[in-house]
Amino acid sequence: MLITERQRMVQDIESWAGQFGNDRSSLMPILQNVQKKYSRISEFSMQAIADRLEIHPVEVYGVVSFYSFLKDEVHGKFVIRLCQTITCDMAGKDRVAKQLENDLGVSFGETTTDGMFTLEYANCLGMCDQGPAMLVNDQVFTCVTPEKVHDIIQGCRQSLTAFAGLRKES
Amino acid sequence: MQNSTYGNLTFSTVKPGEALAKAKNMKPVDIIAAMSDSGMKGRGGAGFPTSIKWNLAAAAKGDEKFVVCNADEGEPGTFKDRVILTDYPELVFEGMTIAAMAIGAKVGIVYLRGEYAYLTKQLEDLLAKCREENLLGKNVLGKQGFDFDIEIRMGSGAYVCGEETALIESLEGQRGEPRNRPPFPVDTGFMGRPTIVNNVETLAWASCIIAKGPEWFNAIGTEKSKGPKLFSISGDCEKPGVYELPMGITIAELLAEVGGANAKAVQIGGASGQCVPKTQFDRQIAFEDIATGGSVIVFGPERDMLTVAHNFMEFFVEESCGQCTPCREGNAKLLEGVNMLREGKCSMSYLKELCALGETMQLASKCGLGQSSPNAFLSIVSNFEQEMMGRTN
Numbered sequence: 001m002l003i004t005e006r007q008r009m010v011q012d013i014e015s016w017a018g019q020f021g022n023d024r025s026s027l028m029p030i031l032q033n034v035q036k037k038y039s040r041i042s043e044f045s046m047q048a049i050a051d052r053l054e055i056h057p058v059e060v061y062g063v064v065s066f067y068s069f070l071k072d073e074v075h076g077k078f079v080i081r082l083c084q085t086i087t088c089d090m091a092g093k094d095r096v097a098k099q100l101e102n103d104l105g106v107s108f109g110e111t112t113t114d115g116m117f118t119l120e121y122a123n124c125l126g127m128c129d130q131g132p133a134m135l136v137n138d139q140v141f142t143c144v145t146p147e148k149v150h151d152i153i154q155g156c157r158q159s160l161t162a163f164a165g166l167r168k169e170s
Numbered sequence: 171m172q173n174s175t176y177g178n179l180t181f182s183t184v185k186p187g188e189a190l191a192k193a194k195n196m197k198p199v200d201i202i203a204a205m206s207d208s209g210m211k212g213r214g215g216a217g218f219p220t221s222i223k224w225n226l227a228a229a230a231k232g233d234e235k236f237v238v239c240n241a242d243e244g245e246p247g248t249f250k251d252r253v254i255l256t257d258y259p260e261l262v263f264e265g266m267t268i269a270a271m272a273i274g275a276k277v278g279i280v281y282l283r284g285e286y287a288y289l290t291k292q293l294e295d296l297l298a299k300c301r302e303e304n305l306l307g308k309n310v311l312g313k314q315g316f317d318f319d320i321e322i323r324m325g326s327g328a329y330v331c332g333e334e335t336a337l338i339e340s341l342e343g344q345r346g347e348p349r350n351r352p353p354f355p356v357d358t359g360f361m362g363r364p365t366i367v368n369n370v371e372t373l374a375w376a377s378c379i380i381a382k383g384p385e386w387f388n389a390i391g392t393e394k395s396k397g398p399k400l401f402s403i404s405g406d407c408e409k410p411g412v413y414e415l416p417m418g419i420t421i422a423e424l425l426a427e428v429g430g431a432n433a434k435a436v437q438i439g440g441a442s443g444q445c446v447p448k449t450q451f452d453r454q455i456a457f458e459d460i461a462t463g464g465s466v467i468v469f470g471p472e473r474d475m476l477t478v479a480h481n482f483m484e485f486f487v488e489e490s491c492g493q494c495t496p497c498r499e500g501n502a503k504l505l506e507g508v509n510m511l512r513e514g515k516c517s518m519s520y521l522k523e524l525c526a527l528g529e530t531m532q533l534a535s536k537c538g539l540g541q542s543s544p545n546a547f548l549s550i551v552s553n554f555e556q557e558m559m560g561r562t563n
């Protein structure tokens with residue numbers, strides 16, 4: 001029998017809720033898991049979570065909109081977050097920012113048309129002794145220079161094609 | 171990524187398991203007495219005595235109690251907790267277990283900031299290993315009736331969640347908006363139960379205090395600020411990284427250590443701390459003089475201090491949770507004022523008004539974020555007035 005993505009999502013939410021304690025305190029990990037697996041937290045998923053935890057969907061939306069790492073809108077497969085806080089700023093983050101915009105062809109806050117990259121600023125990443133720093137999804141890059149930007153972006157693209165190749169083979 | 175630590179950290183001299191093996195045979199009152207004798211104050215920056223926190227939670231009545239490790243290290247310029255969690259995580263978990271013994275908790279939670287998600291795998295693996303070795307789980311190390319386990323919960327990119335009541339709100343599945351205090355978490359914390367929230371470094375030191383004895387800790391530092399402290403050094407210096415230095419060290423001594431002797435100012439305590447000019451480098455880093463969670467950002471002779479103030483104000487405008495008016499509106503006004511200064515369009519009387527607004531925010535904001543958010547602006551404006559006025563660029 002075919003399972004639609006929506007049914008699968010409801011099943012996932014059910015199992016995550018069980019795993020994290022079945023009450024409202026499981027909301028953050030459920031949201032983080034939904035985002036990890038389904039790339040974003042859609043309105044449908046918010047409704048499904050609200051039903052499962054017996055709270056109003058607005059409560060779920062209130063939480064999603066509060067945290068900068070939780071996203072309800074569509075974004076790229078790779079979210080690049082460049083640290084904009086003081087020491088990374090002093091270490092030359094402006095030039096890195098400019099090169100990121102040049103190489104990706106988008107401004108901060110935007111997603112590339114191929115849906116691969118979203119470019120954002122983040123506040124202090126805790127890499128102040130090795131700035132400028134940036135996160136690509138969960139991976140951290142330090143001492144980033146403008147000329148390294150291209151390689152990092154290429155690395156992302158290649159990791160995706162390698163992954164697609166693996167799936168084809170198996 | 172590489173961890174740059176300078177000198178030998180005390181953490182490297184304490185063997186994993188050493189503290190817990192000792193604590194196992196201690197009564198809760200003796201564990202708390204050891205914390206009290208050490209004189210340790212919280213390493214997150216607020217400087218509340220650890221023994222008092224633990225004692226209040228131990229005395230509080232509740233069917234369940236919780237130990238929370240605050241690993242939401244978001245203060246600009248701070249990265250020592252990242253280094254501790256990478257190199258010495260077992261000391262943190264042991265510290266949590268010792269705290270649990272002291273207050274009678276069965277559940278520990280590490281609230282790890284979303285930015286450090288790459289540490290999760292390593293920490294989860296270590297937790298699994300601890301369970302195998304009975305350092306966690308039922309009857310820990312054969313101590314009958316003492317069950318304790320730790321789980322990791324992730325933050326999602328909100329600086330304010332480093333404030334302990336906002337952190338608890340976040341754990342409960344709410345927006346990270348700070349609560350009114352009192353009641354304090356030690357009696358009404360996670361799920362309304364008695365909860366202690368301790369910084370990563372505090373918990374690691376707690377293990378060291380049990381392993382090496384409170385006298386060792388108490389012998390270091392000043393009258394009111396005991397023990398060694400980890401410092402996160404960044405900015406215009408030759409050797410940025412993590413240093414272990416005694417509390418009470420002067421700024422000049424610290425700068426000599428890190429190769430930043432020609433600095434014109436240092437920011438102590440991150441964005442919420444204060445900017446100290448060269449003329450005051452003889453001051454001590456200690457709770458009785460300049461308190462800090464360990465963030466030291468060095469500014470070289472060429473730095474434009476107004477640009478620094480601008481960066482800090484942008485930070486607070488973004489990170490204010492928006493709940494209370496002084497912080498939400500005040501920070502936006504201060505940022506607007508910094509922009510006016512940058513354009514050379516701010517009169518002296520308006521600058522004085524902005525400073526008065528900053529003082530109001532310190533008094534009227536609901537939580538530590540709002541109360542401390544004008545500190546950087548106020549200290550930069552008062553110490554570098556000559557850089558602020560009549561700008562033409």
